[in-house]
Amino acid sequence: MNCRDSESLILAERDGALTKPQLTALSNHVAACPSCLRLRTSVNTATDTYQAGLSAVRVPDADQAWRELQSRMSSPAWREKKRPLAPVIWFGLPVAAAAALAFVLLPHSPETTSPNVVTEARAEFVEAGDATASTLVYVDKESGWLVVWAAEAPAQTSG
Structure with a gap:
């Protein structure tokens, strides 16, 4: 077995996809090859770190989060909250439409080229x-x- 073969087997070992003969051949090669031993150790360390971090992550309860959001949205404070974007939309859209109409309807001067x-x-x-x-x-x-x-x-x- 060469190092290229063992690299793919080390990654397959992480996934638990090796047969007994493949695992034996990999173990024999890693015992004799310091480079592959370092790779196997770093892959195992990274996998262990990932698993530890994964178990430490707190996933919120989706149903509870949805109920809290609905509760906040139905509160009187939420409904009375001022919407600062509304005036921009109500006054900005007609102004933009008028500008577009003026651009289309007003005559344009032909483009002139520089004499140089x-x-x-x-x-x-x-x-x-x-x-x-x-x-x-x-x-x-x-x-x-x-x-x-x-x-x-x-x-x-x-x-």
């Missing part, structure tokens, strides 16, 4: 689907759009 910014578009190669088609490439200086037109050549008639 140079926009350039290039087409290194344009290929039409038909070798007889006529192509034209145009770059609009205002928008920067690259436009490619391709027109089929008129059909030739044989006479």
